[in-house]
Amino acid sequence: MNFKDIDTAYLDESTQALVIIDQTKLPASLELMTLTDEHAIYDAIKRLCVRGAPAIGVSAAIGLYVCAYRFEEREKDAFLARLDSCAAYLDSSRPTAVNLHWALERMKVAAHACEGDRENIIARLHDEAIAIRNEDVAMCRAIGEHGLTLVKDGDGILTHCNAGRLATIRYGTALSPIHLGIERGMRFKVFSDETRPLLQGARLSAYELSQAGADVTVICDNMASQVMKNGWVQAIFVGADRIAANGDVCNKIGTSGVAILAKYYGVPFYALAPSSTIDLACKRGSDIPIEQRSPDEVTEMWYENRMAPEGVGVYNPAFDVTEASNVTAIVTERGVIYPPFEVNLKKLFG
Ligand code: MRU
Secondary structure, eight states: OOGGGOOSEEEETTTTEEEEEOTTSTTTOOOEEEEOSHHHHHHHHHTTSSOSHHHHHHHHHHHHHHHHHHOOOOSHHHHHHHHHHHHHHHHTTOSSOHHHHHHHHHHHHHHHHOOSOHHHHHHHHHHHHHHHHHHHHHHHHHHHHHHHTTOOTTOEEEEOSOOSGGGSSSSOSTTHHHHHHHHTTOOOEEEEEOOTTTTIIIIIIHHHHHHTTOEEEEEOGGGHHHHHHTTOOSEEEEOOSEEETTOOEEEETTHHHHHHHHHHHTOOEEEEOOGGGEETTSOSGGGSOOOBOOTHHHHTTTOSSOOSOTTOOOOOBSEEEEOGGGOSEEEETTEEEOSOHHHHHHHHHO
16 A cells, blocks of 8 residues: 555545545554444544544545435435434534534535435535545645745745645645645755644654655754754744634644744744635634643653653643734635735635
8 A cells, every 4th residue: 555645535435435544553554444434433533543624624524425325314304314413423523623514514505405305415415525525635736836935945844733635635735835846846854843742743744744755854842943043944834723714823732832933033934724724703713612632642642651640730732823913824725815814814715
């Protein structure tokens, strides 16, 4: 199995199953998970087997379809009621990335608008899920094109978490310009924050970038300041889980610290995300629900022996909010958006 040939998540048409790369196993082994049951799909999203805002949106859309394909309800109203409750359940797997809710809403709207019978609705759900998947690929490629205009061959780029192809279906958001640049013979020096506590940077960004032949250096999160001070970084590229109407960017915990450092050292800070991540209904970052995760991710995971004393308090928010004032620009499939974000986001997406 070759990583380069596999999408992060896809619909296996022969079995009508959702197939994902199990990201909890990377980089040690490349394994696929085949899912057809709503509890297994919920669990795969919750445990971060599939993760990254766009990838969980697409997986939930395909996942809802594969569940609906198997619903036993024959009568249309009962079928739609079952669909709505399954969508609500999948939507509750993770609260922060708006793409999950966005994709499931799109699927529900498509189903309810379908005038035919149960079989017609199932066919409609199939097509909507595939459309969401195809749009994700196209949006990520366009983000890469716009992002490439912000850097030049040889630049140092620092990234946090994984907003690469493993967080989308192909290309990624923050890493899309790097993947596209490599296709065109450009070379960047990429610094990948390890991203405590779940190590998406060290495990996943480093994996996909090295597989693509990129020059990638893993650093501990507390080394970002030093590499910026050394003058090794010309741009910061990060993804987003939700962008509020005022331009506040919610992304993996630690991102806001990177943005503050970038401002201090005069390095431009870019958030790269598709329109499905922009939530104009959310006025400001403080309105975004932040997922709190289990303490053992901080104290036990990755360690042979528990590394903190039993009984101590642990704070483990999965995301933070970078204030719009620390964001140089937001890069979407429609172009590069500069401040004032409130005005310019509304102009493009309102
Ligand atoms: O908890 P994760 O791994 O799902 O968090 C992912 C991130 O924070 C990404 O940066 C974000 O979802 C953007 S992915 C294109």
